[in-house]
Amino acid sequence: MWHQREIRLPPQPRGFHLITRAVVEALPELGELRIGLAHLHILHTSASLTLNENASPDVRADFERWFDRAVPEDAPYWAHTDEGPDDMPAHIKASVLGPSLTLPVRDGRLALGTWQGVYLCEHRDRGGARSLVATLWGEP
Amino acid sequence: MWHQREIRLPPQPRGFHLITRAVVEALPELGELRIGLAHLHILHTSASLTLNENASPDVRADFERWFDRAVPEDAPYWAHTDEGPDDMPAHIKASVLGPSLTLPVRDGRLALGTWQGVYLCEHRDRGGARSLVATLWGEP
Amino acid sequence: MWHQREIRLPPQPRGFHLITRAVVEALPELGELRIGLAHLHILHTSASLTLNENASPDVRADFERWFDRAVPEDAPYWAHTDEGPDDMPAHIKASVLGPSLTLPVRDGRLALGTWQGVYLCEHRDRGGARSLVATLWGEP
Numbered sequence: 569m570w571h572q573r574e575i576r577l578p579p580q581p582r583g584f585h586l587i588t589r590a591v592v593e594a595l596p597e598l599g600e601l602r603i604g605l606a607h608l609h610i611l612h613t614s615a616s617l618t619l620n621e622n623a624s625p626d627v628r629a630d631f632e633r634w635f636d637r638a639v640p641e642d643a644p645y646w647a648h649t650d651e652g653p654d655d656m657p658a659h660i661k662a663s664v665l666g667p668s669l670t671l672p673v674r675d676g677r678l679a680l681g682t683w684q685g686v687y688l689c690e691h692r693d694r695g696g697a698r699s700l701v702a703t704l705w706g707e708p
Numbered sequence: 709m710w711h712q713r714e715i716r717l718p719p720q721p722r723g724f725h726l727i728t729r730a731v732v733e734a735l736p737e738l739g740e741l742r743i744g745l746a747h748l749h750i751l752h753t754s755a756s757l758t759l760n761e762n763a764s765p766d767v768r769a770d771f772e773r774w775f776d777r778a779v780p781e782d783a784p785y786w787a788h789t790d791e792g793p794d795d796m797p798a799h800i801k802a803s804v805l806g807p808s809l810t811l812p813v814r815d816g817r818l819a820l821g822t823w824q825g826v827y828l829c830e831h832r833d834r835g836g837a838r839s840l841v842a843t844l845w846g847e848p
Numbered sequence: 849m850w851h852q853r854e855i856r857l858p859p860q861p862r863g864f865h866l867i868t869r870a871v872v873e874a875l876p877e878l879g880e881l882r883i884g885l886a887h888l889h890i891l892h893t894s895a896s897l898t899l900n901e902n903a904s905p906d907v908r909a910d911f912e913r914w915f916d917r918a919v920p921e922d923a924p925y926w927a928h929t930d931e932g933p934d935d936m937p938a939h940i941k942a943s944v945l946g947p948s949l950t951l952p953v954r955d956g957r958l959a960l961g962t963w964q965g966v967y968l969c970e971h972r973d974r975g976g977a978r979s980l981v982a983t984l985w986g987e988p
Contacts, residue, residue, distance in 0.1 A: 611961030626788035681751030766928035821891030
């Protein structure tokens with residue numbers, strides 16, 4: 569059984585945002601899978617997806633603080649600066665975190681750990697709306 | 709053909725640990741797949757999975773040394789400090805390495821490179837037992 | 849429908865290289881899938897795969913500059929130095945970026961964003977030829 573659809577996410581400020589609920593609500597076909605997988609893929613190179621702690625907003629703010637220091641905007645060695653100081657760091661962060669997640673599905677639900685939530689990682693100051701391709705497949 | 713099961717890994721000290729053999733032994737159904745994939749997903753946000761060199765223990769110790777410097781425990785900017793100084797860095801490391809691996813299967817075995825082994829990356833001082841969801845699917 | 853094949857990539861200099869076209873040309877079976885996925889897996893621990901900006905060569909050069917600073921060759925703490933100063937940093941970079949990509953397929957083509965291209969990330973000075981295992985599966 570295969571389902572594939574695009575999910576459009578509204579613009580978010582730069583930072584890390586919990587989108588588990590938005591993703592699950594956009595995928596009612598999850599309920600049809602006994603065993604399977606859900607693949608989420610972001611169609612951009614300056615935003616990314618990760619899985620992390622779904623409770624404390626401090627964790628998400630600390631992600632932003634660490635990534636901003638690890639990939640500094642004002643590094644003297646950037647050559648690709650035409651699209652603004654936040655662009656090249658956004659590309660690096662996007663690859664460090666990765667463009668997609670593959671998540672196990674069991675009995676009609678994402679089989680995540682208690683504390684695991686899906687983050688949209690918006691690395692641009694004004695990234696605009698972001699699109700995902702979601703693919704579900706498995707055994708009914 | 710689909711198989712899904714939980715694999716329980718005993719507590720490990722903080723660091724990087726080879727678990728290829730433990731994973732393969734927990735998945736006898738691998739032998740039934742001619743072509744397929746194995747998806748390993750860790751149900752935690754302060755431990756992760758990666759694939760790297762399966763021979764020298766020095767490589768795994770160097771992973772720990774690099775990650776500890778890249779994500780320092782005593783950074784003044786951490787806001788999420790309630791769960792101890794190793795907690796917030798553990799969350800960052802877990803997302804940099806990622807919560808899951810998708811591995812090719814061919815003729816009943818993981819189709820890995822000669823030097824590739826599966827690492828459990830334990831980022832907490834006392835992480836306790838860790839659980840994976842393993843999903844196998846493919847053509848018999 | 850399942851297809852699996854090995855793709856051999858010729859030696860590349862250290863750095864980040866666009867290989868989208870080489871991968872697509874090696875996988876004519878992509879055209880048979882209406883909905884599916886393509887999994888690319890590199891069989892090495894000192895090279896990796898990522899998805900990023902497919903236009904400006906400056907972006908790829910900036911990736912190399914950032915990764916070389918983030919994982920320095922001359923760090924005094926490396927224990928695994930037998931295989932040359934570029935070896936241990938290559939292992940770290942390979943895990944930070946990851947050994948595989950899972951890409952959505954729709955109507956016979958990779959369903960990527962306009963600016964997304966597949967990078968071979970060669971982290972060694974003389975990495976030699978590199979091999980991928982490509983697995984395609986989905987609905988015809």
